[in-house]
Amino acid sequence: MPGMRRCGVGLVGAGTVGGGVAETLLTRGDLLARRSGVDVDLAMAADQDVARALAAGVPAGRVVDDYRKVVVNPGVDIVVELMGGVGTAHEVVMAALDAGKHVVTANKALLAERGADIFRKAREKKLVVAFEAAVAGGIPLLLALREGLIANRVRSLLGIVNGTSNYILTAMTEKSLPFATALQEAQRLGFAEADPSADIDGKDSGHKLSLLSALAFDTWIDFSQLHIEGIRGIQDADIRIASYLGYVPKLLGVIRAEPGPGAAGDDDGGEAADGARLFLSVHPALLRATHPLAGVSGSLNAVETESDLALESMFYGRGAGRFPTASAVVADIVAVAKSVAFGGPGPAWLPPERNACRVAPFDDYRARHYLRFIVRDVPGVLGTLATALGAKDVSIAAMHQFEAERSDGYASVCLVTHNAREGNVAQALRDISALELLHEPPVLIRIEG
């Protein structure tokens, strides 16, 4: 565009999302220029399968099959890594930073597992690594946390950040399907991959949670420190009972800050509160049906925060898909392009140099718990359960025994606890299991919100 400042973009990976980004940049140059004041120019696109880049409309002269050509291209200011995986993608990003290029990526696994050296290099080189699309796809969530809530200390964050798991739990709830059938349905409809383990075992949610921790709590944690439980063990019986009790099951990423010793009052400079203890966990949870996240169904994503000025906030939308994800990638590209073209600090997306909070052991986490026991139907058994829980300071808020569900001499007993410490509940369950009253291991689902 004549007379307008230009910023060159080099794309690495022209698959589903990469192709969507290429198509968006190529067809909306005028719109982006009008809104940003910058001519955002797709200078080069690399994919081992060049046909994919061509199919997205990239002119043949700008398509290459080797990412190194993108990284060394002097007309490229921003390298957009959309190939996925943590091997070659790591090389691409490090090479781009070494060559003095800013980076935009949607690769949560890469950042969560190898972010430490990526962000260290970016800081050294004074370059931006932007990753809006890595968490909650098309929702401008990181922008909202980092800039919209910049004056806030976030106290807690609850997120539905894996569409596959949410699709499966929604299908189990709404159609009364067992887990295996709901998973097959999700696979048939393209909401789950052939190997769904990263999604249903909580790893993908964990990757996103570690990025959210850096952004909302100024605390970069090693991915291995996360407590992660997936949804593979969720039984339809529990969803049915939960629904009867007014709850909806969700796979949640949870971060809660608990004031640390030096965090009294509105002292200057703290984050969630300086020295706060941070609980981070991915686990299936029950939400009251009236909770704002309870209505987030199917493959949608949403994140709710509680912060000390803005109070409750929720951000909702598509967590995946070609164009929703491209929407977030292009927003990052434009934000970085503005700082390339006009100067200024660019988007402030680097995680903190020094952590504001320390990670608390999950045993200290406190929540209400839904517990279900298949227990020998003998006199005094309810008292035995209650006593064992009480001995570990786990107090019972509600108890339900459903009549005549079984004919094998066992009964199904559900308990809802008051707020109780995770480690105490676990010990009480071990104590109960040792009594040889149970037909199978007890079920535990935390209640959040």
Added chain:
Amino acid sequence: MPGMRRCGVGLVGAGTVGGGVAETLLTRGDLLARRSGVDVDLAMAADQDVARALAAGVPAGRVVDDYRKVVVNPGVDIVVELMGGVGTAHEVVMAALDAGKHVVTANKALLAERGADIFRKAREKKLVVAFEAAVAGGIPLLLALREGLIANRVRSLLGIVNGTSNYILTAMTEKSLPFATALQEAQRLGFAEADPSADIDGKDSGHKLSLLSALAFDTWIDFSQLHIEGIRGIQDADIRIASYLGYVPKLLGVIRAEPGPGAAGDDDGGEAADGARLFLSVHPALLRATHPLAGVSGSLNAVETESDLALESMFYGRGAGRFPTASAVVADIVAVAKSVAFGGPGPAWLPPERNACRVAPFDDYRARHYLRFIVRDVPGVLGTLATALGAKDVSIAAMHQFEAERSDGYASVCLVTHNAREGNVAQALRDISALELLHEPPVLIRIEG
């Protein structure tokens, strides 16, 4: 803060929100500096009642009783207008721009009614006028629309942007209160002002809608062009019936873009689509109970958009209150401060120079309609209603007559129409009224979502 670039802030108005902003800037300087790289310095605060500024913790030496001292202060880079109203506030903003200061304001009435000359001057002077807090309080909504969804053409926007009306409708729904009682309760609890007309008659929502139109649809409309209906006429009988039919009443701001003649396909450069027709309206509406906005209760705000890449998005949170609003004002201040300190274009918040869409006559709006008639209970009367509607192409999707509600020879008949043109529905209702079958004017509530 030694060695750090500084940006001076001058505050005009130290009432509820202004006091909250002063307190936030004064107590969180370190946190904001760490996150933004800028020393954001509250250099001066003006209020006719200096005690209010002092109560917020502003040092006596920085408190003045005349806004002119703030505007001419060479240590002030950003003037923050939080006095409200459209008279003196207009003078403050224009004087600040004349003096070369950027402006941050939460004043929707000022911008909606006198934005044209304010934005013209800001553009001439290359200054920013930022107003995140003017719409939906603590929700980082304008940031999300302008930067997060920058690559999108927004197709429709539905917003609950007036907490007072939402509080009243929620109370009417949940507690089966008539309007007058719910309003009194809202006034008693501080959710409605002594003169609630700007809130309940839809004017406040209209102000916000006109700002949202500029941001999400690149179309600045004169506030007088808006179709506005408030909630004063909502009867508890209709809320009861709507609830029975599975609907929840909300006062909505609605913007819908309809493709214009030159908008075929993914042509370069269009907004919602270049030359699109834009429908803008504030009106009470019924939403399906499962709609994401239906659960937004009490004084909360939320805005849902449908856009062509990100698809559906929703942003939810506190629309008002001292600290939620301060959260948004301070986010604006920091964003502008970064461009003052480091250069760069600053946040792109100016409305478009040239409108992307043109406003369509509301008579052409299409929606489903809930209609209720108190009609003479005589043979053939349902047929007469249906015929009169059909004659104007208004087709009936559902009809309910409730037994034995009245003993005066009249019956209550509810209809739900298929999608129908506003002007046709209005003409059909005039035709029906002329038949002298009705006990009182018909009730019309649009169904959205």
